[in-house]
Structures are given as C-alpha cells and as structure tokens.
Amino acid sequence: MSKDQEKLEKEFLKSYDDFADAIFRHCYFRVSDRELAKDLVQETFARSWKYLAQGKIIQNIKAFLYKTANNLIIDHYKKKKELSLDELNEVSASLASDEDLKIQSRAETKEILNILNKLKPTYKEALTMRYFNELSVKEIAEILDESENNISVRIHRAINDLKKILKIYE
C-alpha cells in the first residue's frame, strides 16, 4: 500500500470516528428506526469511501457525509411511503433497551418522534440538524445547498410550528 493510500485510509477512518454518531442521530430522527438508521450510517460511509477510492476529492467531509446520508434517506422514502403514526409506534417500540443507550426511556423517545413527525419534512430536517446534530446554520446551508437566510427562516418557522404542536399535544 502506498503512503498516500495509507494516509487516506487513516483520515477516512478518523472521519468515521468523528462523525458516525452525528450521522446516526441524523438518520435516526429522520427514519425513526434504529436498525435502519444503522444501515444508513454504514451505507453512507461505504459510499463515501468508494467515492474517495475513485480518486475524487472531497472538500468538506462532514458536509459530504450529511449529503450522502440525506440522499439515502430520500431513496428509502422513495421505496416505501412515509410511516403512519401506528406504524411509527411499532417501529419505535423496536428500540434496543441496552443499558449503553443514553436515551432516557423508550416512551419519551417515542413521544419526541411522534411530535417531530407532525412537522413538515423540511422543517423536521432543519430542526433536527440544528438541535440534535448541533450543526451551525452555515453548515446546514452548505449541506442542503441553500442560503443561510432560507435555513434561518425555516428553523424559526419549525420552532413556531413545534410550539403549536406542543400546545395541542397536552
């Protein structure tokens, strides 16, 4: 193996260590299914490696990973229609109960997923990227290829809608 190849492999695996959890969170809150989210993480990184292996350059690995994950999520929804609330309840009941999990309880996560799924898809996406993935507005704009202004407005509207949903939810 050449030195360049070794270096690329090392950098790639480091990016996996750095971003795997964030990408997992991103996928999980979009698809509401832990096993599927894991598969999507795996596929995201696999595709990213294959892209690099072709000799292509990735300027911003973080943005690339999120874009790849987004495309995989979209492909998933193309194949299946969006989960109904009943199906969602079944899926979220399949969450692992391993003690290593840092989610407080299945019931609370189910509740969060139910609420998030009431938002418009683009609002849910912007909100989860901002608050669960802790991406800046600038980073989100780059990943989604939109202006920072559009993203800021979208997050603001998502929060307003969330407030309305929370009021109805009680």
Added chain:
Amino acid sequence: MNNENMNNEKLIKSFIEAKNTVLTREEKAGIHGFLLEVIRENPVLLEKEVVRKGLLARLQYQRPLFNLVFRPISLILLGVLSFGGISLATQDSLPGDFLYPLKVNVNEELEGLLTLNKEAKINFEAKRAARRLEEAEKLDSAGRLDEEIKYKIESDFEKHSDKVNKETRKRIEKSEKSLGVKAVSEARKKLEKAEEELKKGNLEIENGNFRKALLLFEKSTQAAKEARRSIKLKENSRSDSDEVNENNNRSFKNNKSHNDD
C-alpha cells in the same frame, strides 16, 4: 397551568437528552469492521489511472490558478476553434463528462448573451432549467447519478427556475404601480399557480422523480408565461386607450379654438 408547564419541561428534557442518541460501542465497532472490508475491496485508484480517467476533473479541485485563468480561456478557445464537430458532442454531454463544462459554461452562456429580447431571455432560463432535469433523468437511468452531481444539478435547476418566476414577479409589481392592483390580479393568480407548481416540482426532485418534476416545471413556466402575457395585454390596452383619449383631447381643443374664433 402547573401540569402544562411540567409536561413541557419533561418534553424539553427529553429533547435535550435525545441529543445523546448514539451508536453503542458494539454497533460502532461492527460498522467499523464492515468499513475495513469495504476499504479492502475498493482500493484507491493509482495516480496514473486517475489521470487517465479524469485529468480535468482532478485539476479542477487541485489547481485554483488553472481553474480561474487557464481553464476558462482554454474552454472558450476550444469552443470557438472547433465549433462544428465538438459542438454536437458537447450538446449531448452530461455532468461528469469531459465536455460538460463546455456545454454549460461556454455554449449556454454564449446562447444567453446572444438572446437579446427580454421575453426570450426568460424562456431561455426556463430551457436551461429543464435541461438540468433531463440530464438528471438520463444519469439516473444510467446509474450515474452520485450525490455530488445530484446536488449540483439541483442547485443549477433552482438557479435558472428561480429567475423565471422572479422576472415575472418584477413585471407584475411594476405593472401594479402603473395599472393598479386590481388590473393585474389575474396575472398575480397565474404567478401563484406557477410558484405552486414549481414547489411541487422541487418536491419531486427531492424524491428523485425527475420526469414528474419536469412536467410540473413545464406547467409552472406555462403559468408564468400566461401571467406575463396578461400584463402585456393590459398594458397594451391601457396605452391604446391613452392614445384614444389624447386624440379626443386634441380634437376637443381644436374644436374649442375654432368655436372661439
């Protein structure tokens, strides 16, 4: 009220803790192992193979000076000197092809510059946007639509399609000032329809349904065209009636001065 606050607090706490959603150690190690297999099965291409497959693409990322200075000059020269034969091949090229930058950055830009009429310019932007969707569809069918190319196509489509409705909106706003809001209400409704169809089209693009997106985009451009036509008719009929009024005023003045005499 207390119950309400407690429920909200509980939910907010859940939101905060959901940020800690992570892969377990075992899950992370499992994926890591899988990736090592992927790396073994997909070794990095050797330098000379990369050069053979896509010299220009590689240089595009690695040589800023080349990208800013020599590449545009070389592409323009290439376009000008070998217009006939290469032009045909260029027109059919797709994102990722060697000649694609020539198609988009030279041929289409030249075509745009040479389109002088305002209405024709808008139609040309619509044509460019539609081309992006057609390219996406062809690449998708050929299994060549990767993430970077998809996002590039989507942002190019948005750039050109936005211009169509933006120009239409500018004309409507201008006409509202001269003709009044009521007079251009029909045009406004058409523009709203155009924007609605474009929104649906963008959703289809997100879902990878490029053919459907193209049909919705065509409906959108048609509605925008009808909006502009409606304004033109109103403006023409206004200027016709202005002319009639002016003629009437002139003949009234002439008659009056004749009578005074």
